Amino acid sequence: MQEEHIPVLLNETLELLSLGIGEKVVDCTVDGGGHAAAMAQIIGTSGRLVGLDWDQDLADYATKKFSKTPQVSIVHSTYTKVADVLKSENFGKADGLIADLGFSSWQLLGGGGFSFEKDEPLLMTYDKDEPPAAKLINELLEKDLADMIFTFGGERKSRLIAKAIVFERRRERILTTGRLVQIVSKAVGGGYERGRINPATRTFQALRIAANRELENVEKLMSDLPGVMNKGGRVAIITFHSLEDAIVKKSFAEMEKNGLGKRNPKKPVSPTHSECRKNPRSRSAKLRGFIFNK
Incomplete structure (x- = not known):
């Protein structure tokens, strides 16, 4: 603190x-x-x-x-x-x-997976006894994942991001913020929002809202x-x-x-x-x- x-x-x-x-x-x-x-x-x-x-x-x-x-x-x-x-x-x-x-x-500084600027376990819950955000990332259907990212994050490229997440998790479960940031950044491509915000900003917001209901x-x-x-x-x-x-x-x-x-x-x-x-x-x-x- x-x-x-x-x-x-x-x-x-x-x-x-x-x-x-x-x-x-x-x-x-x-x-x-x-x-x-x-x-x-x-x-x-x-x-x-x-x-x-x-x-x-x-x-x-x-x-x-x-x-x-x-x-x-x-x-x-x-x-x-x-x-x-x-x-x-x-x-x-x-x-x-x-x-x-x-x-x-x-909470951004506490190692709970809220920050996209650090490589941490993908937890993102206020109560540590709650299921981690990684559960949503690795288990939601592609359509549901896209809908979550669009609805809670306002992310227009939600379907591209969801498709990339599902593809990558088939190879290996996504368990860290660092890997999720890499996947999202690659999916949206260069020049995202003209560099005004991190490409993972809206996805992380959506995930936080969903994980904590x-x-x-x-x-x-x-x-x-x-x-x-x-x-x-x-x-x-x-x-x-x-x-x-x-x-x-x-x-x-x-x-x-x-x-x-x-x-x-x-x-x-x-x-x-x-x-x-x-x-x-x-x-x-x-x-x-x-x-x-x-």
Whole structure:
């Protein structure tokens, strides 16, 4: 955990959540603890914060980080189980909840197969007990592989890539990121996107989303929100991918239509130019919020 953690849209998130002293808040993706630290300071020792992370290493890091912050409890769990976690923690319902759906910059450096710039085992899962991404690469039918790369990665050359993967895995199973990068790069040919991005960028994104069932998980979280929030509770969701954002947008609109509360704000909030310069990974972030009726 050497790289500094920079929370995305921090001030905008805090403004949206509008927390007060003594309130209860949930951080569904505690990561490096940037958002959690700021929220813990606002709610004070009379408040309570439960932070979740599916990645054991990040949960352990956050546990140490907040070991002297009595109002903070860290739980190694996926946010799809937030209702169960809050019940087991005797937390009651939340006044505020945040979910930052981006994957951690630390995970790129942690040897988990998330980076296409290193040659590592092709794992790419937040929970090490989950089946590795290599299982998808080596076992999906060619059509399903192409559909996955196109749908989750927006890769226009998905069929060429899938065909190359299937051809190469017949010779030998694909078990490392380095070999997958070589296969993808050869399949798409030179001059890919005029050199603006690595040829494997979209394939890796698609594989990460599929291996971790990220879209299913977001849908589960959104369906659980009404049951875990207090009256007047505020929710902040930060997405980095159009498919995730579409799920959040639709869910908030449906909750508003059903009379549960209102979207706040109506339109998503994006990072300022200044934040994007300081933290380039924030460029694709979108913040959406919801306030439940009092």
